[in-house]
Amino acid sequence: MHHTFLRRLELQGFKSFAQKTVFEFPDRVTAVVGPNGSGKSNVIDALRWVLGEREAKQLRGDSLANLIFAGTPKRPAVGFAKVSLVFDNSKKLFPIDAPEVTVTRKIDRSGASEFFLNDSEMRLKDLQPILARAKLGARGLTMIGQGQSDLFVRSTPEDRRGMIEEILGLREFRLKKNQAERQLSTSEINMEKVRAMLDEITPHLKLLRRQKSRFERRTEIESELQTFETAYFSHRYYAIAHDLKKTSVPVARLEEEKNKKEKEVFLAEQEVKAVDQEHGGVERGKMLRESLNELFKKRAELERAFAKAEARIEIESVPITQAEKSAADMHTFLGTIKEEIAIIVDWHEIEKIKISLQSITERITRFFDRDVTHRDTSDLKKELERIREELEVVGKEIDTLRVAEEELAESGQRANQEFRSKVEVLENKKNELRKLDQELVNLRFDYERVVMRREELEREWATLGNKKEDLEKLPEIKDVVVSSDIERKMIRLRGELAAIGEIDPNLMKEAEDTEARYMFLSKELEDLTNAVADLRSLIKELEHKIHADFKNAFSSINDAFDHYFKLMFGGGKAKMKLKIPEIKVQDIVVQESGEEVIEEKKEKGSELQAGVEIEISIPRKKITSLEMLSGGEKSLVSLAALFALISVSPPPFLVLDEIDAPLDEDNARRFSDLVKDFSKSSQFVIVTHNRATMEAADVLYGVTMGDDGVSTILSLKLEGMK
16 A cells, blocks of 8 residues: 555534544545535535635635534534644655644634644644645645636636646745745835935934034033043142141140040049048048957857857767667666766857757667667768868958058058148149140141131032032042143133033934934844845745746656647647746836826746646647637646646645546546556545546545435445455
């Protein structure tokens, strides 16, 4: 089985195909058959429509919206019509990286039509060049509709050329050439518009440039004046700044010295007061005696606590032995108690006696309870050590206060002498402070004079319309001699500025905008000039391509045309020839009166515009024009042209609707044989009533229409029946 380019046709809501209907094209020749009125020609209309046919009459309808199934008494209308063609793209006839390409067209009741290529929406004008590359078009000899079997004969010479170009694959280049010519025309019109706009603004721009130049001179003068002013004011400002620094540094230093001296005077005054208040020694002696009494009390308390702790340790250190409740044990235990009480009797400290008796009571209790333990005295020892340390501290404090008492007595004698000495120091410090004050007054006077010079400079700077802070930001310019010459130049430049007047910002903006507009238009004119040159070059290349390829194929087409003509008519001759048309051109002629008159004249067109005429001679019949041919003869001539063209440049597939209808039995058989022969290079979809044509088919689709007005299909593969 040969490879097929057209794989599938899907119809939904299109004309009589209300429900979704799919035609598979697995073989090289597919025949569509059925009674008149069954809707079989709607299959061909669908193919033409999906490939871009825009005229309803070419699809046997009143309007494109009528292509949607309108409904019948037994079947409701549908909302849209949709047709899809699925192509094999393994040979890359479509410039798309996909193994399969689907072209879809859809229309709704509003008449809105949409095209899709592999589910991506496209405009028809973008889709047409892609289809043209695969030699696909809605009209021409690759898609002949019902009643158009004589299409080639009854077409104009120009349309015949178009049909030939389409089969030769030149329609793609013709579309590109037409598009380039449209773009060229648009670009040339735009060029004229841009030129006119440039001519319009140029005189005004010259005037604006002169005005702008004058204002730009003002900018130059302002810049020069600013240079002089910067030098002049910078020199004076930094000279004053230097003097300010020279006077402010000593002022600051003296103020610092004065502050120190004032502190020294204050401290000397405090010392005099302190000496005066210190003696005043009776009060201090009283305070010392009170402190000593407090310490004596504290020492007595600590000594008592120490004695208590010692007694407890002594008592707690006596070991406790286990005793049985027998006479012997009791005797021994009581003997021990007796001895301890004898010791206690000699003590005088009540607290110590209390503690010992408490200890004896506890031991008697334990004896009778048979509870025998050894007491831990470590905590008591720590407490004793702490009291001992505290006693030492208190002792030292008492010694210190006693020494202070003695010293207080001695210092009374020295006090009078120290007071006189401190008063003398104070007076010296006050004299030094008065001297510093006088020096500071003199320096501040010099500083204020420099400050006044600076304020005068700031006022002068402000009268020129400047801000005070800008004076402070001036760069320091060294090695500048500020002379009366600079001042004269500044006065002259200010006079020139006054003569020019203020810059008109509106005029400057207009000048800049007009200049920008001029530059934009000039660039646009340059781009358009380049675009026009490129388009003319492209058009020439395309014309050369179309003309060369057409001319190269035309001789072979003519030979084949003659061959198939002889086959159809059993002899005779047939020839296609190019006819270069005359075209009307308009020329402007200047008459003697000076009046311009437009004259029309005819000139010979180019070979690219040449149409195709047919010259034939039929056996036993004298033919002077094609109109003399019968309908059947016109169909035979058209068929001869069709097979001549596809023999030279086979299209991927052809769609033929009952073009075999006018043929007699012999020619119908010839047609059938030619279809079989050419199916090796092109795929055929044929609507036919002819048995011979049906026999050439690999697949047969029968179209019928039920009483609901809807077309349905039956398929039959004929391979096994041949």
